[in-house]
Amino acid sequence: MKSSSSRASSYKRGKKITKAEYYLELNQKDTPTYPFYKDPNGNLFFQTRHKLSLAMFILFLIFLITFLLVGFLESWFNNYTFILGALVIIFLFETINYYPVRTYVIEYGKRYQFYKGNVCIVNGPISDIYIRLKKKEEAEKPHYYLVLDGIEIEEVQITYYGKSIPIMRKLGKNIANRLNINYFDIENYSPHHEVIHPGQNTTIDGDFQYNENFSTNCHSFSSENSESFSSFYSSDS
Incomplete structure (x- = not known):
């Protein structure tokens, strides 16, 4: 068939x-x-x-895990906390918009x-x-x-x-x-x-x-x- x-x-x-x-x-x-x-x-x-929301979520998750791992090893958190916060805000905005x-x-x-x-x-x-x-x-x-x-x-x-x-x-x-x-x-x-x-x-x-x-x-x-x-x-x- x-x-x-x-x-x-x-x-x-x-x-x-x-x-x-x-x-x-x-x-x-x-x-x-x-x-x-x-x-x-x-x-x-x-x-x-929107199918884009799932792709964005996966990419953000990969980036976040990598960022936290490297940040922990290199002690970046004091200098880059604001960057992480900004990314979280952007992610939440896009998720709310597309979901x-x-x-x-x-x-x-x-x-x-x-x-x-x-x-x-x-x-x-x-x-x-x-x-x-x-x-x-x-x-x-x-x-x-x-x-x-x-x-x-x-x-x-x-x-x-x-x-x-x-x-x-x-x-x-x-x-x-x-x-x-x-x-x-x-x-x-x-x-x-x-x-x-x-x-x-x-x-x-x-x-x-x-x-x-x-x-x-x-x-x-x-x-x-x-x-x-x-x-x-x-x-x-």
Whole structure:
């Protein structure tokens, strides 16, 4: 029996499909709005946690053990205690910043919210969240990927890398259409944009203009479902 990775490189209807395309189609069979899932209230949600926090913790632990060992042998503590204290403060700050689960919520066709842990960062109009195609250069070769981004939220990558821009563009429009949100191509000015929710902060040309009157008030949507939201999302973290 073929593994998932080998099947990802298989042929479909006579055409070889990419890993990004394969896994997206596989997940969308079970969850049409993938990477978002439906919560008990019928809203779409997507959760992620920064992987950087674990790497930072391991690196800091190695550095701290080395520092203490060398400091003990060389009697550095009187001169370098303040350095250790500063590093501890930086580590704690980064841990607090990266540890909470990031939750993205879409009230279909209406609004979106972004949470760090149980803290609501923004509650905005659906026009201000979008799927965007991006490019990364590796070994002088372009690799394309899709991100979820918007005003006052943290950008998050939602697909594997792909080498074919037409395929990745198709996947991006597919995801955006299923989520009923805007799609933007690599370039700010592109005929490939699909803006179905024009808003005050997003122009048809893909220029993301911040509106001074933009509200980040989280109460209008979350107050009605705060109890169920908190219990549901915290249990999934």
